[in-house]
Amino acid sequence: MTTQTGQPVLSDQIAEKAASDFKMREYVGKAAYIVTVLAIIWSIFQIYAAGTGVLDAMRLRAWHMMFLLTMTFLLFPAFRKKGGTVRFPTFFDVICILLTIVVFGYFLVNYSEIALRGGYLLQMDYIIGAIGVLLIFEAARRVVGNLAILAFIFLLYNFFGNYIPEMFGHGGFSVNRVVDHMFWGSQGVFGIAIGVSATFVFLFILFGAFLRISGFSQFINDLALTIAGRAPGGPAKVAVLASSLMGMINGSALANVATTGTITIPMMKKNGYRARFAAAVEAVASTGGQFAPPIMGAAGFVMAEYLGVPYTTVMIAAIVPAFLYYFTLILVVHYEAKRLGLKGISRDNIPQVKEVLMKQGHLSLPLIVLIIMLFQGYTPIYAAVFSIFACILASWFRKPTRMGFKKIAQALEEGAKGAIGVGVACAVIGVIIGTVSLTGLGLNVGYAIMNYTNESILLASVLVMLMSIILGMGVPGVAAYVIVATVAAPVLIDLGVEAIAAHMFVLLYACLSNITPPVALASYVGAGIAGADQNKVSLTAVKLGLTGFLLPFFFIFEPALLLDIDSISESLLPILTATLGAVGLAAGLQGWLLTNVSLIQRFLLIIAGFLMIESSTRTDVIGLVLLIGLLLWQWGTKRKEASKVNISS
Structure with missing residues (x-):
C-alpha cells in the first residue's frame, strides 16, 4: 500500500x-x-x-x-x-x-x-x-x-x-x-482544570476528530506537498507544514507524532535524511502546534480565561513566537538538505495544487468559520460547536468526502476517546492546584525564587523555565499549561513582567518539555518509528527547536515581539530583525549558508542570530553587520569553489 x-x-x-x-x-x-x-x-x-x-x-x-x-x-x-x-x-x-x-x-x-x-x-x-x-x-x-x-x-x-x-x-x-x-x-x-476539560478541550478534540474523519488531514498533507514537495528536502518541509497544522488542532505532540509521523518519518528517511534527524523534525514540528495559532491546541483559550482578555488577543500575541519557531525549523531542514545534497519529491508524485483545491479545498471551511467567529467576538466554546456542524456541512459538498451517519458516529466516538487522556490529567491536576491554594505553596515558591535571585528577572526566568519544563514533562499540553500557569507564571508577574508575556513564557516551556531530556516523550515516540536512538533523537530535537528555547527570554524583556493590534507598528522592526536572526541561527546550527561553513563561521552565525533576536538597536546593528559580512565571506567561498569545479572540468 x-x-x-x-x-x-x-x-x-x-x-x-x-x-x-x-x-x-x-x-x-x-x-x-x-x-x-x-x-x-x-x-x-x-x-x-x-x-x-x-x-x-x-x-x-x-x-x-x-x-x-x-x-x-x-x-x-x-x-x-x-x-x-x-x-x-x-x-x-x-x-x-x-x-x-x-x-x-x-x-x-x-x-x-x-x-x-x-x-x-x-x-x-x-x-x-x-x-x-x-x-x-x-x-x-x-x-x-x-x-x-x-x-x-x-x-x-x-x-x-x-x-x-x-x-x-x-x-x-x-x-x-x-x-x-x-x-x-x-x-x-x-476547579478550573476540569472546567477546561469539560468545555474547550473536549470540544476542540471532538472538532479535530470531525476534521480527520472528513478528510481534512489528507487535504493538509496534499496541500503541503504542493507547496514544499519539490523543494530540496521536500519531505521534511511537508512534515513541518502538515504536523504544525494538525498539531495545533489535536493539541497533543505525542498523538501527532504517533499518527502523522508514521508517514512523514519514513518519507524523510527515504529522501536521504538520517533517521534521528527525521524523527527530531517530526517531534519538533508536532510540539510547536501546541502554541501555534489560530487554535493553539486549545491552550490559548485557557490562557484567555486566566488573563481575562479576548481570545483574539492571545492568538495574535502567539503569531510571532510560532512564526519564528517554524521559520527556523524550515530553514534548518532546508540547510540540512543543501548540505547533504538532497532533492525534492519528483513532480510525478506530487498532486497538482488546482486539483487538490478543487477536490478537497471545501474541507477548510470549518477552520475558516472558526477563525471568523473568533474574530467576530463569539466565545471559543460556541465557535467550536458551530464549527463541528460546519465540518459536517462542508463534507457534503462533494460525494467522496461526504460524512454519513456512520462517519459522524465514528467522529463522535473518536472524539470522546481522544478526550480521555487530557481529561484525566486535568482531573488529577485539580489536586495539585487545590494543594497550591490550600497550603499557600504558590506564594512560598514565588517568595523563594525572588529571594534567591535577589529579584533579578533574568535569574528568576531561568528558574521558572526549569520549573515549567519539569512540571510539563509527560503531561498533555493544555494540562501542562494549567499547572505552570498556577505555579510558575505568578512569579514572573510579581517581578513586573507583563501578564501575557509571563503566561506565554511558561506555555512555551511546558510544551517544549515534549522534546526536552530526560522525559522527551514526543522525541521518544519519533525515535521508535524511525528506529533511532532515543537520546540522540531527543538531543537533535532540542537543537532543532533551539529558537523555541531562546525566544521566551527575549519577549520577556521586549514584549513588542508579542503582537498587540493597538501598537503593531512598534513590533515591525523587532520582528524583522528577529527573522534575520533566525536565518543566522539556523545556518549556524546546520553548518550551511550559501555553502558549507567553517567552525568559526558557525560560531559567528549563531552569535549574529542571538544579537538580532535580542531586539535592541545596538545589538541589531552589530548582528546585521556580522550577518552581511558572513554572507559576503560565503559568497566569495562559493565563487572559489565554482571556479575550481570549472577548471577541473
Whole structure:
C-alpha cells in the first residue's frame, strides 16, 4: 500500500509499536457496542451542554467527570498486561464504574443542599468526597502514571507540611479539611482544570476528530506537498507544514507524532535524511502546534480565561513566537538538505495544487468559520460547536468526502476517546492546584525564587523555565499549561513582567518539555518509528527547536515581539530583525549558508542570530553587520569553489 505521493506507508506493526503507549482496550461482542454508544452519548451531551448552556459550571463538570471516569475504567486496564482485546470489563473495573456513578450522582443530587447550608458537610459527604478523590487517582494511575505520582506527592504535602522547615512548611491539615477542599470546593478537582476539560478541550478534540474523519488531514498533507514537495528536502518541509497544522488542532505532540509521523518519518528517511534527524523534525514540528495559532491546541483559550482578555488577543500575541519557531525549523531542514545534497519529491508524485483545491479545498471551511467567529467576538466554546456542524456541512459538498451517519458516529466516538487522556490529567491536576491554594505553596515558591535571585528577572526566568519544563514533562499540553500557569507564571508577574508575556513564557516551556531530556516523550515516540536512538533523537530535537528555547527570554524583556493590534507598528522592526536572526541561527546550527561553513563561521552565525533576536538597536546593528559580512565571506567561498569545479572540468 502506498500514499498519493508514492511513498510506502509504515507497516502496521511499526505503527502499533509507536502508538503502544496510547493504546486502549478493544472490546468485541456486545460490550463493544455499549462502549461505542456511551462514547457517542458523551459527545452529544457535551455539544448540547456547551451549545445551550443549560447546566451551571459545577453540574457540567460533575457530569463530565462521571462520563470521563466511566470511559477510563472501561477502556484503560488496571494493569498494562491486562490490555488488548477483551469481551468484558474486569470485576474491579465494574466496581470502579459503579462507585463513579454513585459518587458523582451523589454530588449532583446534594451539591445545592450543601451550598444552602453554607458548605457544612456531614460524615457521608466526607466519605463520598474521599472515594471520589481515590477514583480520580486510580484513573490517573492508569492513564497518566507519572502525573498521578506527582499529584500524590502534592496530596501528601497537605498532611505532612508541618514536618518541612522554614518557608515551605505549614501547620498541616486534617483529612476532612483536605477532602472538603479537594472535592467539595471550587479550587480542587472541580476547579478550573476540569472546567477546561469539560468545555474547550473536549470540544476542540471532538472538532479535530470531525476534521480527520472528513478528510481534512489528507487535504493538509496534499496541500503541503504542493507547496514544499519539490523543494530540496521536500519531505521534511511537508512534515513541518502538515504536523504544525494538525498539531495545533489535536493539541497533543505525542498523538501527532504517533499518527502523522508514521508517514512523514519514513518519507524523510527515504529522501536521504538520517533517521534521528527525521524523527527530531517530526517531534519538533508536532510540539510547536501546541502554541501555534489560530487554535493553539486549545491552550490559548485557557490562557484567555486566566488573563481575562479576548481570545483574539492571545492568538495574535502567539503569531510571532510560532512564526519564528517554524521559520527556523524550515530553514534548518532546508540547510540540512543543501548540505547533504538532497532533492525534492519528483513532480510525478506530487498532486497538482488546482486539483487538490478543487477536490478537497471545501474541507477548510470549518477552520475558516472558526477563525471568523473568533474574530467576530463569539466565545471559543460556541465557535467550536458551530464549527463541528460546519465540518459536517462542508463534507457534503462533494460525494467522496461526504460524512454519513456512520462517519459522524465514528467522529463522535473518536472524539470522546481522544478526550480521555487530557481529561484525566486535568482531573488529577485539580489536586495539585487545590494543594497550591490550600497550603499557600504558590506564594512560598514565588517568595523563594525572588529571594534567591535577589529579584533579578533574568535569574528568576531561568528558574521558572526549569520549573515549567519539569512540571510539563509527560503531561498533555493544555494540562501542562494549567499547572505552570498556577505555579510558575505568578512569579514572573510579581517581578513586573507583563501578564501575557509571563503566561506565554511558561506555555512555551511546558510544551517544549515534549522534546526536552530526560522525559522527551514526543522525541521518544519519533525515535521508535524511525528506529533511532532515543537520546540522540531527543538531543537533535532540542537543537532543532533551539529558537523555541531562546525566544521566551527575549519577549520577556521586549514584549513588542508579542503582537498587540493597538501598537503593531512598534513590533515591525523587532520582528524583522528577529527573522534575520533566525536565518543566522539556523545556518549556524546546520553548518550551511550559501555553502558549507567553517567552525568559526558557525560560531559567528549563531552569535549574529542571538544579537538580532535580542531586539535592541545596538545589538541589531552589530548582528546585521556580522550577518552581511558572513554572507559576503560565503559568497566569495562559493565563487572559489565554482571556479575550481570549472577548471577541473
